[in-house]
Amino acid sequence: xxKITQTQPGMFVQEKEAVxxxxxxxxxxxxxxxxxxxxxxxxxxxxxxxxxxxxQQNATEGRYSLNFQKARKSANLVISASQLxxxxxxxxxMREGDDYKxxxxxxxxxxxxx
Amino acid sequence: DAGVIQSPRHEVTEMGQExxxxxKPISGHDYLFWYRQTMMRGLELLIYFNNxxxxxxxxxxxxxxxxKMPNASFSTLKIQPSxxxxxxxxxxxxxxxxxxxxxxxxxxxxxxV
Numbered sequence: 633x634x635k636i637t638q639t640q641p642g643m644f645v646q647e648k649e650a651v652x653x654x655x656x657x658x659x660x661x662x663x664x665x666x667x668x669x670x671x672x673x674x675x676x677x678x679x680x681x682x683x684x685x686x687x688q689q690n691a692t693e694g695r696y697s698l699n700f701q702k703a704r705k706s707a708n709l710v711i712s713a714s715q716l717x718x719x720x721x722x723x724x725x726m727r728e729g730d731d732y733k734x735x736x737x738x739x740x741x742x743x744x745x746x
Numbered sequence: 747d748a749g750v751i752q753s754p755r756h757e758v759t760e761m762g763q764e765x766x767x768x769x770k771p772i773s774g775h776d777y778l779f780w781y782r783q784t785m786m787r788g789l790e791l792l793i794y795f796n797n798x799x800x801x802x803x804x805x806x807x808x809x810x811x812x813x814k815m816p817n818a819s820f821s822t823l824k825i826q827p828s829x830x831x832x833x834x835x836x837x838x839x840x841x842x843x844x845x846x847x848x849x850x851x852x853x854x855x856x857x858x859v
Contacts, residue, residue: 665845665846667848669850675835675852675853675855676850676852676853677837677839677850677853679847679848679849679850682846682847684846723789727845731802732777732794732796732801732841732845733779733791733794733802734779734791734839734848735791736788736789736790737788738788739788
């Protein structure tokens, strides 16, 4: 079964607008961590934001925020004030319990239009 | 910190040849991961180590693949013999204790012809 589901293969967003990337996860472990990574066309994997399952508040890092809805098992990434440099593939990932491996979703391609 | 260092960045080899990919993790990170990225299968974990010991190698495709971590600052992923279907980007990543921060290397783009 898929542990991480990203249902949006590709999205377009206008520069300076906000965009929300969907991510749902599946785990029975009460302790887990959720991550978002950015992969630009150059290919490197860039860490954006982390949310722990016991964190009371939604994580934020600059223009990135994570909309964590535990009951719905969703961890959507919000990018505010989009910039042309935000055009990239975005991956949602999860670590479960004491298992340190990350399971990745299929990714969402974001294209920012000027 | 120089980050996770992978070499080579690009590798083109002929089918049947041995390929060795190298990785130097971030100092102090005690977890090391090898991932493979393809268009068809996305990002998939091949193997990971904790304190140089392999913990989970269930993602290693077959006996042609092997990975070692002889010390805390070096790991190799070897494919012998290589096949065209092994063509992919191979990432090495390391993580600090606690598993809150995973840093990826720049990847090795392998092409087997």
